[in-house]
Amino acid sequence: MKAEIVSIGTELLLGEITDTNASYLASQLPLLGxxxxxxxxxxxxxxxxxxxxxxxxxxxxxxxTTGGLGPTEDDITRETIAAMLDEKLSVDAELERRLRELFSRLGFPMPKSNIKQAALIPSARAIPNLSGTAPGWWVEKGRGKQGERRILIVMPGPPSEMRHMWETGVVGPLREILQGEIIISRTIKTLGMTESGAAEVVKPLLSSNNPTLAVYAKTDGIHLRLTAKARTGEEADKMIAQRESEIRSLLGDIIWGSDEETLEGLIGALLLEKGLAIATMESCTGGLLASTITDVPGSSKYFKGGLVAYTNEAKISYGVSSSLIERHGAISSEVAADMAGVARQHLGADIGISITGVAGPAEDEGKPIGIVHIAIDNGREIRPILGQYPPWRHHVKRRATYQALFELRRLLVSMK
Amino acid sequence: MKAEIVSIGTELLLGEITDTNASYLASQLPLLGxxxxxxxxxxxxxxxxxxxxxxxxxxxxxxxTTGGLGPTEDDITRETIAAMLDEKLSVDAELERRLRELFSRLGFPMPKSNIKQAALIPSARAIPNLSGTAPGWWVEKGRGKQGERRILIVMPGPPSEMRHMWETGVVGPLREILQGEIIISRTIKTLGMTESGAAEVVKPLLSSNNPTLAVYAKTDGIHLRLTAKARTGEEADKMIAQRESEIRSLLGDIIWGSDEETLEGLIGALLLEKGLAIATMESCTGGLLASTITDVPGSSKYFKGGLVAYTNEAKISYGVSSSLIERHGAISSEVAADMAGVARQHLGADIGISITGVAGPAEDEGKPIGIVHIAIDNGREIRPILGQYPPWRHHVKRRATYQALFELRRLLVSMK
Structure with a gap:
């Protein structure tokens, strides 16, 4: 099966946005063969x-295709496809009803121009959009004289809508249609090594053709992606499982998860399972740790709250010891430990996590940009972690946040 | 002048890398007209x-073109261009000398396969690569029978090499060749209307060919992008300025910024200018407001700290009135107002901002997902804001965060 992506939008050609939809779809298509x-x-x-x-x-x-399904005049994907296939566009009553319902739930009347998002051509069926107003189109039609069947899948441009539609409305039907080789992938997620360091450790496995292994640097650590081709899903699964166990024995406990798992999702599940609640106090990450924890639906069940202390006065007002700050500086393992304890007690949680460090743009207390102290206090012991990250603000915030979650996961797994 | 980019590399089609070269070049070409x-x-x-x-x-x-200039067998850009133009590839003595010199400076002998990076065709001249081994090609040649001159610019794939080559070896010569039009763009950023609503208001301007106007939905609101073509930069600037003032009179104070400006950057600058400090208390946004504020380097000068209160107990422990929560529910303008005041006083700030609402996955206190109360307390008055957003967790978190910053900016601008 030969596939092609057409990414539609003048903003792409003006360099205003990068075509991440194409790279996402490109990463997904091989999994379907x-x-x-x-x-x-x-x-x-x-x-x-x-x-x-x-x-x-x-x-x-x-x-x-992705893009060009918006309500405004410059969105012409539907019109162009209709013209190309020589079919007539008309508003579908059921789609219109659903669209009006969505707007009424949002509490305002549907702008007139949105009606075009309810339009279909005879050979298209709508693909539901669960996170936006524009449904996609699934078109199956003969091409040319031979009448071979071809598939045209039309999706919206905003990346979150496109991915959601791909996962919920496209992968399943595509898989049903396709026959032939099965390709299965598995991503193993690690934290604690550099990309080249991890590649060095798994080097003997990198030259294998099937399964293949590739190493990628991501914000939540280093990912290792295994891809196996086989006649059946079972066979591919077996190949992956065998190679995965080799990788696990090479990399050990720097592995924290796989595939769609996220650190924030995993710690959420562990906390629920153990009936524990957490609280945070952050300095240099400025709320990113709390925000990441609360990206998980239902996190209110185990997240008590968070304190963002950007200044020493704020830290002291929450109850952090001023004499510790004076003696060791705010960026120290001693103050990190105290912050974790204060968060735990102040918010009535079982576990407190703290982050204090230098995000930049300048060094602080004579400590260089990228130095971060993390502490986890579970009421019995306080675990100190020292991190050092590339000296760019966004990197420091993200890397420190994920390291704190990684260490919390480790602690939770080890707690009986 | 019509341009086209061909990005070469199987890794793009496997989704292993995203084509940032194309979006970089796309952002640069309009500047040359x-x-x-x-x-x-x-x-x-x-x-x-x-x-x-x-x-x-x-x-x-x-x-x-970008990519396919490496030393390995799968790099075939040079060979393919030579075949297409019906010219012969041969190693250029001067390029070979420079390549060998580069390797000897790096301290190891040149691998045999690298010699192909010194190859040229008769109609190509080399573009020096100041940060890698593969020189680019600049080809000028007549096309077809009419013999119109066409330009083919061949650059390496690694983004840093490509950008460096573009800046040092391509822009200058291109500018010399080109005569004619300058293209200038300006983006006007708004919050408070839907994409189609904004398009409706500026509808008469959307059909203009020069300057053109396009409307985009972004996470921080609706952006309107003006693009003007003219003989000179001054003329284009004038066209933009005139159209911009029409747009400003149509859209009024929903406009918050332009071009590279961000809401968090603007409020930072306003707070510094006025010598004011802020503090936050968040419920449903879970720290995202604090994290967004602290994305700005130097935000420690005006951000006192933030409280993340995911539960009623946490809110009460910070000092929010339990009787207000009992009477009105935690998701109410009354509790939002109290939260803003508590944040302001507790953290010794001049202004407190609060967000409380329903991010989902389920409704809360009988209030639907997407309902959010924001309050800003500047010590003299408390400004209440009611938001209603599409019922998806990430949307609610982001939209509420940007709305809070938007309202804060409005308040700061109005404060004498």
């Missing part, structure tokens, strides 16, 4: 869009 | 690469 051969970015221009779509429809078995 | 009409990603496959390059060479005045 689909070869991606072309990606084209084109603006919201009827003539050029039509030319691109005709080329794609003429040479590929599956064409995926 | 060059229209980018197509971007294509293609793998390291001779047949398909040749097909793409021929299409580009046939329809565009300037073709820019």
């Amino acid at each position: 689909i070869d991606l051969l072309w990606v084209t970015q084109v603006g919201d221009n009827l003539e050029r869009l039509r030319e691109c779509l005709e080329q794609a429809w003429g040479r590929s078995d599956i064409v995926l | 060059i229209d980018l009409l197509w971007v294509t990603q293609v793998g390291d496959n001779l047949e398909r690469l040749r097909e793409c390059l021929e299409q580009a060479w046939g329809r565009s005045d300037i073709v820019l």
Whole structure:
């Protein structure tokens, strides 16, 4: 199966946004055994869009488009596809009803221009959009004289809507249609080594053709991605499982999860399972730790609250010892430990986590940018962690946040 | 001048890397008055690469390629261009000398395979690579029978090498060749209307060809982008300024900034200017407001700290009135107002901001997902804001955070 992506939007050609939809889809298609051969970015221009779509429809078995489904006049994906396939657009009553319902839930009347988002052509069925107003289209149609069936999948441009639609409305139906080789992937997630360090450790496995192994640096650590091809899913699963156990014995406890797992999701599940609650006190991460913990639906069950202390006065007002700050500086393992204890007690939690460090732009207390002290206090012991990260503000905030969650997960796993 | 980008590399089609080269070049071309009409990603496959390059060479005045200039066998950009233009590749003595010199400076002998990086075709001149081994190519040649001159610019794939080459070896020569139009853009940022609502208001301006106007939905509100073409920068600036003032009179105070400005950056600058400090108390945004405020370098000068209160007990422990919570519920304008006051007083700030609402996954206190109360207390008055957002957790967190910053900016601007 040959696939092609057409990414639609003048903002791509102006360099205002980067086409992360294409790279996301490109990473997903191999898992279905689909070869991606072309990606084209084109603006919201009827003539050029039509030319691109005709080329794609003429040479590929599956064409995926993203973008151009908004309510405004410059969004012309639907109109162009209708023209290319020589079909007539008309408003679908059921789609219109759902759209009006969505707006009424949002509490305001539907703008007139949104009605075009309820339009279909005869050979398209709507793909529900669970996080936005524009439904996608699934078009199956014969092409040319031979009448081979081709698939055109039309998705919205905002990355979160596109991914959600892909996961909930596209992967399943595609998998049903496809036959042939099965490709299965598994991502093993680690924290605590550099990309090249991890690659060095698993070096003998990197030259394997099946399963393949690739190493990627991500914000939540280093990911190792295994991909196996086989006749059946079982066979591929077996190949992956065997290679995974080799990797696990090489990398040990720097592995924290796999596939879609997130550190914040894992610690949430562990806390629920153990009936424990946490609280945070942050300095240099400025609330990012609390915000990441609360990205998990239902986190109110185990997250008591968080204190963001950007100044020494704020730390002291929460109850951190001023003499410790004077003696060791606010960026010290001693103050980190005290902050964790104060968070735990002040908020009535079982576990307190703290982060204090230098996010930049300048060094602080004579300590360089990127130095971070983390502490976890579970009421019986206080675990100190020292981190040092690349000296860029966003890196320091993110890396420190994920390291704190990683260490918390380790502690929770070890607690009986 | 019509330009086209061909991004070369199988790793793009596997989703292993995102094509940031294309978005970088896309952002640079308008500054030279060059229209980018197509971007294509293609793998390291001779047949398909040749097909793409021929299409580009046939329809565009300037073709820019990135990638496929490495020393290994799968790097075939040079070979494919030579075949397409029907020219012979040969090693250039001067390029070979420079390449060997580079390796000897790096302290190891040149691998045999690198010699292909010294190859040229007769119509190409080398573009020096100041941060890698592969020189680029600058090809100028007549096309077809009419013999119109076309330009093909061949650059390496690693983003830092590509950018460096673009800046030092491509922009200058391109600028010399080009005559004609300057393109200037300006983005006006708003919050408080939907995409289609904003488009409705500026509708008469949307059909203009020069300057053009486009409307985009972003996480921090609705952006309106003006793009003007003219003979000189001054003329383009004038066109933009005139259209911008029309837009400003149509949209009024929902406009909060322009171009690279961010809400968190603007409120930071206003707070510094006025010598004021803020503090936050958040419920449903879980620390995202504090984290966004502290994304700004130097925010420690005006951000006193933040309280994240995910439970009623945490709110009460910080000093929020339990009887107000009992009477009105935690998700109410009364409790939001109290939270803002507590944050202000507790942390010794001039201004307190609070957010309380329902982020989901379920409704709370009988209030639907997406309902959010924001309050800003500046010690003299308390400004209450009611928000209602699409019922998805991440949306609610982000939209509420940006709305709070938007309202804070409004208040700061109005304070004498």
